[in-house]
Amino acid sequence: MPVALIWLIAALALAGAEALTGDLFLLMLSGGALAAAGTSWLLNWPIWADGLVFAVVSVLLLVAVRPALRRRMTSGTGLPEPAKALEGRSALVLDRVAQHTGQVKLEGEVWTARPLNENDVFEPGDQVTVVHIDGATAKVVKIA
Known part of the structure; x- marks a missing residue:
């Protein structure tokens, strides 16, 4: 060979x-x-x-x-997680958002939502801001 x-x-x-x-x-x-x-x-x-x-x-x-x-x-930071891109967006409350229940419409999709402050309650029709995405749950606060 x-x-x-x-x-x-x-x-x-x-x-x-x-x-x-x-x-x-x-x-x-x-x-x-x-x-x-x-x-x-x-x-x-x-x-x-x-x-x-x-x-x-x-x-x-x-x-x-x-x-x-x-x-x-x-090198590089990579691509951002798609869910992280939703933080800071406004959402519409569809179902009463409280400590253990709630849904919002965010970017055309329905998300499970919880208030950032446990004692807050948001009623259907309220506009909220997404502060953090935790798995499949959006942590929200009331738009001032």
């Missing part, structure tokens, strides 16, 4: 193993093995030279590329 093919198989195996870890370490080693396969095929160097290419390229990828990729993957 040609040496270049062995390096190529090693590169594919390392890339496949990376899919299981997700740490980007094995992917950088896979890049080194791919470079060694390329130089072995193109230049027909001795195996120790292919090993040297593998080591140099792998170290360069680990030092230069991996940190930048990891920063890129972990």
Whole structure:
């Protein structure tokens, strides 16, 4: 079996193993093995030279590329939760909102609602503001 093919198989195996870890370490080693396969095929160097290419390229990828990729993957706040976007919106009370009961119409949907202050009671037809979404329950206060 040609040496270049062995390096190529090693590169594919390392890339496949990376899919299981997700740490980007094995992917950088896979890049080194791919470079060694390329130089072995193109230049027909001795195996120790292919090993040297593998080591140099792998170290360069680990030092230069991996940190930048990891920063890129972990940067950003992500998308906001859809329920969080409803906080601060006004809603219409459909069913009396008290400590243990209540429903409001919020953005065209019916939500279970509870007053933010436990002693407050809101009657049907009242306009309220959503202060917090707790699971599937909207915590509301009266619009002043």
